[in-house]
Amino acid sequence: RKEVEQDPGPFNVPEGATVAFNCTYSNSASQSFFWYRQDCRKEPKLLMSVYSSGNEDGRFTAQLNRASQYISLLIRDSKLSDSATYLCVVPTPHSGGSNYKLTFGKGTLLTVNP
């Protein structure tokens, strides 16, 4: 299994739709997780952090299933402005666990249509 694997997409949904992205990770020692958003030709920006079973922020819900090594991001009532690439990010241990690096998934492109 790859370190971080995401739905390849792209996803095209109408405004108001609910859309979910999935992400799996290979290292069971990973403890915290992130979803970043990247607009076209811009830098990634943190969308949500996930430290326990899940996190909710308005229309966005992130869920974590440690047993299955699976993270999801749910967007409800999609807006045109949600169109972006969503990156699943997993800290993976390095050098015996004292150092970590963030491993980014390849991203899932979402386009919300009027």
Place this chain on the structure above:
Amino acid sequence: EAGVTQSPTHLIKTRGQQVTLRCSPISGHTSVYWYQQALGLGLQFLLWYDEGEERNRGNFPPRFSGRQFPNYSSELNVNALELEDSALYLCASSLAGGAGEQFFGPGTRLTVL
């Protein structure tokens, strides 16, 4: 509060040349990370510096190198440029640790002709 800054924003070089990219982290952040994002591809981890030392390195050849200065700013150097080095180079910073949230700069877009 100022975010992560990078310079230059754009750069055009020819094959075989050398380039230096610069990054200033958010005030109080001691860790700086460099990533390469080629067109249509995901972020590839390049280097991580913390407290002036290299902590981790991605799967890139030795012609990619860098350093971190006492004020925590950082440089990324790429020698003997190749066409496939054309990409967006992103710098990010975080509080020390490596597993925490990273904040990205706007990137430097490098084109190698």
